[in-house]
Amino acid sequence: MALGTYKVFEKNPAEGMTFEDRQKVYFASNKNTSNVVSSAGDVDFTQAAAAVTPAVVYIRTTYSAQQGRSSGRDPIEEMFGDMFGQRMQPQQSQPQRASGSGVIISTDGYIVTNNHVVANASKVEVTTNDHRVLQAKVIGTDPNTDLALIKVSATNLPIVKLGNSDDVRVGEWVLAVGNPFNLNSTVTAGIVSAKGRNIGIIGSEDNDDQQSSPFGSRSRYQQQPAAPRLNKAIESFIQTDAAINPGNSGGALVNTKGELIGINSAIASHTGSYEGYGFAVPVNLAKKVLNDLEKFGSVKRGYIGVSFQELNSDVAQTLKINTTNGLYVNELVAGGGAEAAGLQKGDIITKVEGNKVYESSDLQERVGRLQPGDKIHLTVLRAGAEKNFTITLKGEPAATNRTAANSKTAEELYNKLGASFQPLTQAQKSKFRLNSGVVVTQVRRGGFFENYDIPEGTIITGINGQAINSTNDIDKAITNLKNGQMVIEGYSADGMRFRNSFDVR
Known part of the structure; x- marks a missing residue:
């Protein structure tokens, strides 16, 4: 009885730990998985490829025909065509599909990929290297770095060891692992061509004074600068000549020790296919973004001003x-x-x-x-x-009302909400005199929350008649539908009570 009681109240040891700290515990307990030797001397990449490939997944996303992603598309897709997602030709009444790659970074199912791989998706499906097909939910996205964190319900998954992108040197060998042209688990090799590349593909749509091209060139000087505003886009790509093609987006860029040093995000190309230039988000930047997405549902970013x-x-x-x-x-x-x-x-x-x-x-x-x-x-x-x-560093000014996004699984319904959540703090509970609830920390384009004008800062207290105090409560409540209706209750940021009903059929 004592042992059983202990197990009931035992806390998850990983709770509150960053992904990097969790990995340190994992690799300390599994030393045989972390002793890959750098193969630069012999130019033999077999050990690194074997260590990484099992933890790189294939991602398929579905978009409802009503979403019409051909309009209001992700700016990266606009500039680079459809090379990232390998989009099938859109049909008038059929759902649209896209695909890409992802990297497992936690044994309990957290996967990093690109924002543009999963943005606005109503269904996210992950195929593992051992051919398991799992439904995933979007934990959070960060368009400013083109990163996203998704999660599948699985345990004991293989992971890629997080490296240190600050130690990456121009000229060193690297491997790109992903799923180009739907060819699962493809490994290509090359070198680091440059670091700190700013190619102008993120956020340029927000600045009329900056000119962008599909190949990343951008005017960097404004004759008459406009009123100052926070520069949200962060580009400091690792450039590589390892072959990266459509479908590689969200995949792993690793060093010869099998350590993750970047998330493949873009290519510079006249044709949409590999022409010698690929770009990856450095993992040291990704670590902060991913930890924030898991903890808060959005990125808490500081600004110099x-x-x-x-x-x-x-x-x-x-x-x-x-x-x-x-x-x-x-x-x-x-x-x-x-x-x-x-x-x-x-x-x-x-x-x-x-x-x-x-x-x-x-x-x-x-x-x-x-x-x-x-x-x-x-x-x-x-x-x-x-x-x-x-x-x-100061935080971003308070977010204003944003108007920017028939499945049966909890993951698909969760993604249709188009939002990320965080449990209420004790101060928030006291302010609104509540015993439970979650606060909306991010609203994504195309989801129910955007369509029904439920902004960031909104407090959700109940879904389908069930009290909500965590994302796990949301998972349980959203599948309890009556006649295809989902009912959400809560309070706006100014304290006004609301009750909205969505048809999710």
């Missing part, structure tokens, strides 16, 4: 300054961390944490790993002399 532009000889001549390296501060965001720390318009950011800054990605990736409230050290050039500043 400056509008800047990269310097080169042309920009320096226009601004009548002598230096051609660094980031020129155009404006300061009112109330931002930079303004509070004493930065000024016309300062030139030359170093971040003691490392020289040549491109915007040198700064953005470093900041992208931090939370609001964290501190970052910058060196700026002012009046010919360098000055050091310690800046406390």
Whole structure:
């Protein structure tokens, strides 16, 4: 009886741990899975390929015909065509399908992939390397880095060991593992061609002053900068010449030790197929994003609070300054961390944490790993002399009402909601005088929450007559339908009670 009682109240040892910490525990307990030796000397990739391939999955997504993804498509898809998702030709009344890859990073079913692989999907299906087909739910997405976290209900899954992308060196051998052209578990080899690439494919639709092309070129200088605003897109890609093709998106870029150093995201191509240039999100940036998505359902990102532009000889001549390296501060965001720390318009950011800054990605990736409230050290050039500043990052201003997304499984219904959730804090419970509930932390395009104008910050207290206090409660409640109707109850951010009913047939 004592042992049984202990098991009932025993906490999951992984609860509260980051994915990296969980992996350290896993590999410490399974030493035979972590002793892959670097094969760069013999140019033999068999050990690394064998270690990684079992944990790279094939992802198929379905989009209802009503969603019409051909309009309002992901900007990356707009610029690169349909190469990422291998979309079948859309039919008037048939659901549309797409596919891509993903990487298992936790033995209990968490998988990292690209945002554009699963964005707006009503159904996400994962096929493992041993041919199991599992339904997945979208835990959260981050369009600003093109990353997403999904989860399947399974245990003891193989995982790819998280590496350190800061240690990656130009010229070292790497492997790309994914599912190009629906060819499952394909491994290609190449080298790291460059680091910190900013190719202009994320967020350029938000800035009319920046011009984008399908090949990543972008104007980096604005003659008359507009009012400053937070730069949300983070691009600091690892560039590789390992063959990456349609379907590889969301797959693994690993070093010769079999460690994950990047998530394959884009290619530069005139044809939509491999032409020698592939780009991956560095894993050190992905770690922060994925941990936030699991813990909060959205990314808690800190901002310096400056509008800047990269310097080169042309920009320096226009601004009548002598230096051609660094980031020129155009404006300061009112109330931002930079303004509070004493930065000024016309300062030139030359170093971040003691490392020289040549491109915007040198700064953005470093900041992208931090939370609001964290501190970052910058060196700026002012009046010919360098000055050091310690800046406390500020969070994004409060989100406003966003209007931006017949299955029977819990995963499919969860994805149709198009939202991410976090349990209420004790302070929130006290404020609204509630004993239970979850708060909406993210609303994705095309889902019920967007269609019914349920914004971030909304509190959900009940679904289909069942009290909600966690995402597990949501899983149980959403399948308890009556006549195909899902009833959601809760409170808006201003305290107004609501009750909405959706037809999910």
